Amino acid sequence: MNPAVLSLVETGLYVVGGLGLMGSSAAYLRKGSLRFSVALLLALGGLLMIVWRVLREAGVRQHHPLWVEIPELAFVLALAGGVFAWTSGLFAHQSRQLSQASERLRNSLATQELMLDVLSHDVRNHLTVARGHLQLHEHEEGQADHVTSAETALDQADELIDTTLLYSRLDGEDREAEAVDLVATARRVVDGLAAHRAHHGVDVDVEADVEAPETLSVRTSPLVDRALENLVDNAIKFSPSGGTVTVRLRDGDPVRVAVVDHGPGLPADRRGELFDRFSPARAEASGTGLGLAITRRIVAEADGQLGYEETPGGGATFTIALPASPTAGDASGDPGAA
Structure with a gap:
């Protein structure tokens, strides 16, 4: 070319x-x-x-x-x-x-x-x-x-x-932490379950290991009362007639709430699935099978931990550990304030 x-x-x-x-x-x-x-x-x-x-x-x-x-x-x-x-x-x-x-x-x-x-x-x-x-x-x-x-x-x-x-x-809504008085919340939950307690013949005591006056304020999930209600309700269901359920609150870091019953407890080999949905590990009598799963998710939302241990002498003890909030401020037991 x-x-x-x-x-x-x-x-x-x-x-x-x-x-x-x-x-x-x-x-x-x-x-x-x-x-x-x-x-x-x-x-x-x-x-x-x-x-x-x-x-x-x-x-x-x-x-x-x-x-x-x-x-x-x-x-x-x-x-x-x-x-x-x-x-x-x-x-x-x-x-x-x-x-x-x-x-x-x-x-x-x-x-x-x-x-x-x-x-x-x-x-x-x-x-x-x-x-x-x-x-x-x-x-x-x-x-x-x-x-x-x-x-x-x-x-x-x-x-x-x-x-x-x-x-x-639970996963679809954003909830901001609120100032909650756990002592007042626990007593309000127990009062709300009065008919349930009477039906099962079970007493529920609230013991607060806190400084006077008896308040224990933290900034936590506004649904923490529902989590506590689930645990107390479950403890009543599994307690024998004439038994006692104790709600213990202890100040510290973390703040601890324990719900203690003296029912049948839970076999060690079933505890790993305790907080799963519809778990047969502790089938909630006449319940939905979602109570403990909901409680775990609410506690996790509050950056807390939900635990289980055997009650000395027999029974179940569920504990909620929540981060301490020194700046939580005053919180009343009124639902509108929590």
Whole structure:
């Protein structure tokens, strides 16, 4: 081939390639800071290719070493721009996939929450109707025991709804720590379980190892009362009639709350699964099987620890250890203050 034609073809290829790189840079220039870097590299590479080739064809000759290395420099710049373009495109694709997966997850969770709300609302309506029918028969001769049993079953169904909703929402809501007086909270929980205690024939004592006045304030999860209620309720269920459950509170770092019962306790080989959902390790009598799992999650949310040990002489002792909060401030036993 004629050398002049060959040179012209090479020059054309350089110009077309350089213009292509510069055109690509213009496309990337509109897509953010990383793409701006890509555009700059591509544009410099393309511009160097064109300038070097045009000057060379015009007969310009330079003896500086950089003159000879300009084509290699242009190639390196263009190659770097291409690598940046490929990796940024890959990252953008993965980011889109992650965003889509996250959106699907949010939609799925929203759908589940909606279904739970609808189901709980409808089921509660049916429970209300059932209670109304029971009230029509509660004074009929020979029906008192049957009505009581049915009402107990309805109460358990209501508890199941509340517990399931609480468990499903523990991870979906952000709760800020609040100032809580654990002594007042413990007494309020025990008072709230008065009917339950009377039904099982179990006494519950609250012992507070704190300085006078008897308050023990910490900044912790606003659901800590529910965690304590689960433990006391469970202890009552497993205590023999005439027995005593003790709630012991001890100041320190960490602050400790122990719920002590003298029931059957738990075999050593079953303790590892004690806090799992629906665990048979300590099947909660007439319960949902979620109480201890909920308690563990609430305590973990408060950066605390939930533990189990055998009560001396037999029984179970559950302990909640919470970080001490010297600056917790005053906390009253009123629910609105906790």
